[in-house]
Amino acid sequence: MTTNRQEPNLGILLFVAYRALERRAHDALVAADITDITLAQARIAARIGPHGTRVSELAEQARVTKQSAGFLVEQLEATGYVERVPDPADRRARLVRLTTRADKVVKTANSEVDRVLAEWAEHVGPDRLRQVYETLLDLREITDPWR
């Protein structure tokens, strides 16, 4: 529970903006006939780095348990959007990487995000939007236990 005030509190504002962005990106995928990726899978996939990322790290970033992340990665693997390769640096671990099949997905999602951000910048002004970005970036130092 955050609060139940009438004036929207910061939590709700963060939520609304986040969900709007996420929703637009996912809708863009559906519009591009990419209908075999759920929102939860996308949340995981969006956090995969260019050189692959461990399931544990994906779990931390997406704020779910390792089990949940593993479950979603398994599905993404089944649909061919990711692959798991051994981590050369740690034989316990496996790196989750995006496959070439994911290229179109990433491109589509990124394009839409860019479009949304352009709309936002148009609405509130590029400076104010950048201020939000920079402040949230600094805030991450205390809100993000990892990194």
Added chain:
Amino acid sequence: MTTNRQEPNLGILLFVAYRALERRAHDALVAADITDITLAQARIAARIGPHGTRVSELAEQARVTKQSAGFLVEQLEATGYVERVPDPADRRARLVRLTTRADKVVKTANSEVDRVLAEWAEHVGPDRLRQVYETLLDLREITDPWR
């Protein structure tokens, strides 16, 4: 899917901040021995206005279907945190209201949110935090289809 860039994108920053706030509030409830409210229930409860709110509106605000919202309200009703009363303005509708049993919960959650916001203000400066609030408030005009 938002993107998979390395520099955190705005979507991820919004997510991290939102989840940090939500998590802290929920943890505060658990610390106060309020363990019969789940995060999903809290998301719904946090959006109930002082004079009661319709399930449909809660669903819209929390970005879930009416069915999901109804399901969660049912649980909150079973644990006695909310009650449903007929809406005098519309006989189809019922208003979901917080009960007195919810007082402690609301107070606990609000206190923790205030505490978190104070920490945030401490870290980035009150001005910058207020700028984030105001910009997100303006942004809501285009990101929030309702209201």
Added chain:
DNA sequence: GTGCGATAGACAGATTATCTGTCTAATCTG
């Protein structure tokens, strides 16, 4: 005022996402 499309929300059923707990192998640390 009547009729028709929209809305509120309940009911049913299915699926998806998530968690806790446990286990093994591998790594790190003192």
Added chain:
DNA sequence: CAGATTAGACAGATAATCTGTCTATCGCAC
């Protein structure tokens, strides 16, 4: 090297969410 930690798989349970359908009511346009 021994013990603690970490990565992630496996098993099982639960929670959350969706689609679809249905009834009652509302709000208009005519």
